[in-house]
Amino acid sequence: LQEPLSLDAIRAAARRIEGRVVRTPVLARAPRAGLELLGKAESLQPTGAFKLRGAFSLLATLSPDVPGVVAHSSGNHAQAVARAARVLGLRAVVVMPSDAPALKRARTESDGAEVVVVGPDSEERARRAEELARERGLVPVPPFDHPLVAAGQGTAALELVEEVGALDRFYAPISGGGLMAGCAVAVRALSPRTEIVGVEPEDGDDTRRSLSAGERVSVPPPKTLADGLRVRTPGAFTFPILQQHVARVELVSDEELLEAMAWALHELRLVLEPSGAAALAVALREGRGRCGVILSGGNVDPGLLREVAKRGRAPRL
Amino acid sequence: LQEPLSLDAIRAAARRIEGRVVRTPVLARAPRAGLELLGKAESLQPTGAFKLRGAFSLLATLSPDVPGVVAHSSGNHAQAVARAARVLGLRAVVVMPSDAPALKRARTESDGAEVVVVGPDSEERARRAEELARERGLVPVPPFDHPLVAAGQGTAALELVEEVGALDRFYAPISGGGLMAGCAVAVRALSPRTEIVGVEPEDGDDTRRSLSAGERVSVPPPKTLADGLRVRTPGAFTFPILQQHVARVELVSDEELLEAMAWALHELRLVLEPSGAAALAVALREGRGRCGVILSGGNVDPGLLREVAKRGRAPRL
Numbered sequence: 001l002q003e004p005l006s007l008d009a010i011r012a013a014a015r016r017i018e019g020r021v022v023r024t025p026v027l028a029r030a031p032r033a034g035l036e037l038l039g040k041a042e043s044l045q046p047t048g049a050f051k052l053r054g055a056f057s058l059l060a061t062l063s064p065d066v067p068g069v070v071a072h073s074s075g076n077h078a079q080a081v082a083r084a085a086r087v088l089g090l091r092a093v094v095v096m097p098s099d100a101p102a103l104k105r106a107r108t109e110s111d112g113a114e115v116v117v118v119g120p121d122s123e124e125r126a127r128r129a130e131e132l133a134r135e136r137g138l139v140p141v142p143p144f145d146h147p148l149v150a151a152g153q154g155t156a157a158l159e160l161v162e163e164v165g166a167l168d169r170f171y172a173p174i175s176g177g178g179l180m181a182g183c184a185v186a187v188r189a190l191s192p193r194t195e196i197v198g199v200e201p202e203d204g205d206d207t208r209r210s211l212s213a214g215e216r217v218s219v220p221p222p223k224t225l226a227d228g229l230r231v232r233t234p235g236a237f238t239f240p241i242l243q244q245h246v247a248r249v250e251l252v253s254d255e256e257l258l259e260a261m262a263w264a265l266h267e268l269r270l271v272l273e274p275s276g277a278a279a280l281a282v283a284l285r286e287g288r289g290r291c292g293v294i295l296s297g298g299n300v301d302p303g304l305l306r307e308v309a310k311r312g313r314a315p316r317l
Numbered sequence: 318l319q320e321p322l323s324l325d326a327i328r329a330a331a332r333r334i335e336g337r338v339v340r341t342p343v344l345a346r347a348p349r350a351g352l353e354l355l356g357k358a359e360s361l362q363p364t365g366a367f368k369l370r371g372a373f374s375l376l377a378t379l380s381p382d383v384p385g386v387v388a389h390s391s392g393n394h395a396q397a398v399a400r401a402a403r404v405l406g407l408r409a410v411v412v413m414p415s416d417a418p419a420l421k422r423a424r425t426e427s428d429g430a431e432v433v434v435v436g437p438d439s440e441e442r443a444r445r446a447e448e449l450a451r452e453r454g455l456v457p458v459p460p461f462d463h464p465l466v467a468a469g470q471g472t473a474a475l476e477l478v479e480e481v482g483a484l485d486r487f488y489a490p491i492s493g494g495g496l497m498a499g500c501a502v503a504v505r506a507l508s509p510r511t512e513i514v515g516v517e518p519e520d521g522d523d524t525r526r527s528l529s530a531g532e533r534v535s536v537p538p539p540k541t542l543a544d545g546l547r548v549r550t551p552g553a554f555t556f557p558i559l560q561q562h563v564a565r566v567e568l569v570s571d572e573e574l575l576e577a578m579a580w581a582l583h584e585l586r587l588v589l590e591p592s593g594a595a596a597l598a599v600a601l602r603e604g605r606g607r608c609g610v611i612l613s614g615g616n617v618d619p620g621l622l623r624e625v626a627k628r629g630r631a632p633r634l
Contacts, residue, residue: 022342025361043586044342044358265622269360269615271586298586302626305582309619309626 005150005241007189010158010182013053013151016060020087021045021052024156026163027268027295035287038167039268040160043276043298047107049228050156050179050296051080051143057152058141059084068092070138072129074100074122076228076297077143082113093138095129097122101301122232144178145235154182158190160292166191168289171279173296174198174207174249175231177238183294184245194292198242198249199278201226201257207234207242208249225254225304228275228297256281262311264295273300322467322558324506327475327499330370330468333377337404338362338369341473343480344585344612353607354600355484356585357477360593360615364424366545367473367496367613368397368460374469375458376401385409387455389446391417391439392545393614394460399430410455412446414439418618439549461495462552471499475507477609483508485606488596490613491515491524491566492548494555500611501562511609515559515566516595518543518574524551524559525566542571542621545592545614573598579628581612590617 027039042050055077059069068091071081078094085092092113096105097120109115118128133140142149156179161167170187174180184196200208204222210233218233234242252260257274260281264272272280276297283293300308344356359367372394376386385408388398395411402409409430413422414437426432435445450457459466473496478484487504491497501513517525521539527550535550551559569577574591577598581589589597593614600610617625 022344025339025342025358027339027361028363041342041361044344046345048586265588266619269365269588271582271588302583306623306626309623 004237005147005154005181005185007185009147009151010154010186013057013148014155014158017053017056017152017155020056023159026160029267031267031284034289036290037283037287037293038160038164038291039280039293039295040156041268041270041295042156043270043272043295047076047079047083048297048299049076049080049276050153050294051076052083053155054149054152054178055080055084055141058146058148059088059090061148062090062139064089066090066139067137068139069141070095070129070132071141071143072125073143075104076299078108078113079104079111081141082108082111085113086111093132095125095132097125104299144176145237147237150178150182150238152182153179154186156294157183157186157292161187161190164290164292166290167194167292169195169197169287170292171197171199171283171287172294173229173275173278174200174242175229175275176235177207177242178235179294179296180246181238181241184241187292188245195247196245197282198246199282200249200251201229201278202251202253204229205249205251206232208251210234210239211243211246211249225257226275226278228273229278250282250286252278252281256285258308258311260284261300261308265308270295271298271300271305273297321554322464322471322498322502324502326464326468327471327503330374330465331472331475334370334373334469334472337373340476343477346584348584348601351606352604354604354610355477355481355607356597356610356612357473358585358587358612359473360587360589360612364393364396364400365614365616366393366397366593367470367611368393369400370472371466371469371495372397372401372458375463375465376405376407378465379407379456381406383407383456384454385456386458387412387446387449388458388460389442390460392421393616395425395430396421396428398458399425399428402430403428410449412442412449414442421616461493462554464554467495467499467555469499470496471503473611474500474503474609478504478507481607481609483607484511484609486512486514486604487609488514488516488600488604489611490546490592490595491517491559492546492592493552494524494559495552496611496613497563498555498558501558504609505562512564513562514599515563516599517566517568518546518595519568519570521546522566522568523549525568527551527556528560528563528566542574543592543595545590546595567599567603569595569598573602575625575628577601578617578625582625587612588615588617588622590614
């Protein structure tokens with residue numbers, strides 16, 4: 001039986017992206033007795049999030065002769081695809097919603113991508129991207145539901161476990177499941193006894209519900225500070241992998257996200273965005289033993305960062 | 318003729334500290350055409366500054382039988398010595414001034430160091446440390462003026478140049494000169510044509526004056542936001558090395574430090590302290606070509622961090 005995603009595929013992705021993404025540091029802390037926190041700082045990637053790994057993983061397999069790539073995204077995936085395309089000399093078209101933050105659009109354009117603006121509805125975005133792929137022969141770059149993208153994201157956990165060795169627990173956020181699918185395969189292969197814990201916002205628990213139901217279910221549009229975790233349904237490719245490896249999914253509130261962001265700012269000296277602090281929030285709440293944590297991104301709105309900085313020194317846990 | 322500090326000594330220090338400090342990432346940005354900025358993020362060391370390198374470099378040469386070590390410091394050096402001593406199983410005594418920030422004292426104590434409090438005068442601090450060394454047989458760990466300490470700090474530049482190759486310019490802050498002495502030797506050996514640029518605060522330009530005078534001169538107690546750069550005289554060991562390698566010293570204002578901190582927060586997603594942003598401030602102002610920059614520390618007062626976050630998105634340059 002062929003595995004949908006193997007350690008070999010993740011190692012191959014690691015070779016494709018080497019020298020193109022930052023080998024991010026693992027920051028070790030002991031916030032309390034019995035907890036050794038090992039944070040993989042993906043916020044330090046040039047575009048501010050792990051998404052660059054998946055984008056390079058897929059784009060590096062394309063011939064320079066393809067007419068270009070197309071992605072749809074309101075955030076970190078758009079910037080990742082634009083950057084990877086520029087570095088590899090490919091043309092990129094990104095479909096963004098009309099309500100995307102101006103800063104994210106500006107950064108995507110400054111990497112040379114053509115931005116196509118549609119309404120705020122995520123289904124319209126996907127439809128327009130499909131049309132563009134058909135009309136212009138562009139290669140679609142899905143944000144999570146693709147083996148090469150998930151393998152790329154898995155290199156974050158591969159590097160983590162190669163650097164620090166076996167873990168008691170591993171925490172990563174789950175949106176569409178690309179990051180967790182890739183990471184779970186790497187962790188399971190290299191540290192088989194690790195408990196793999198997914199993290200979702202309280203409003204946006206589609207994967208938790210889907211795992212309970214034993215099939216992919218959808219939730220209404222989530223209202224959460226974690227704008228990177230607003231996906232409504234797990235991916236068709238990623239979900240069976242999550243079913244196989246994820247022990248449980250824990251939920252976080254907006255207030256816990258803000259506290260974890262403040263903790264990261266003062267204790268790790270890192271800017272994290274709400275989605276990027278989600279796994280940290282749960283590890284701080286319940287972690288015991290050696291806990292690997294993906295600090296997945298740092299693209300925070302300047303106003304929100306100001307609010308977090310106002311919280312003063314690191315909160316007591 | 319024996320060099321006071323050689324590349325071999327820095328490589329030996331690198332072996333002593335390996336696995337004990339973070340191999341910090343190099344963050345690459347192109348803030349404007351013609352400038353490739355390569356920032357070595359030493360703020361990500363567990364104690365928040367490059368000082369951990371020098372502390373481990375010296376302490377790792379000591380026998381576990383020594384009665385302990387003694388250091389005097391109001392800041393990052395104290396935390397570095399306390400942490401390195403704890404990891405290596407040595408006893409540490411740190412002489413701190415009565416006006417040291419409570420947070421820095423608490424962190425030093427939480428690493429198990431004995432803190433001896435004296436008045437705010439830095440000469441009294443040095444005297445008391447000497448007394449303790451004599452009375453208790455403790456090994457003094459100078460903050461900069463020691464070959465093993467400077468060799469340890471030089472590993473930051475060794476890693477940088479090994480990772481990115483030859484540089485057009487290299488920027489590092491100069492306080493007592495330990496960081497710059499070690500880094501300058503590493504850069505000169507591995508990238509001989511690099512222009513090596515030191516950075517001091519406008520008030521606190523003792524090294525610039527000393528280089529002009531051709532001998533070590535003192536300045537009055539500096540008033541600068543950069544509390545890590547308030548040394549009044551270059552070191553006796555470090556100064557001749559700076560004379561040999563440093564092309565020039567550039568000065569920064571408090572306002573430029575704040576702008577560089579805001580830039581780092583929004584563009585690199587890193588918290589830097591004023592001293593830690595000094596080299597960055599000059600590189601942003603004048604840098605051309607491939608510029609290596611030491612981002613030396615991130616131990617910022619929470620109130621000041623709040624002020625920096627208020628500056629909103631990254632300032633235009």
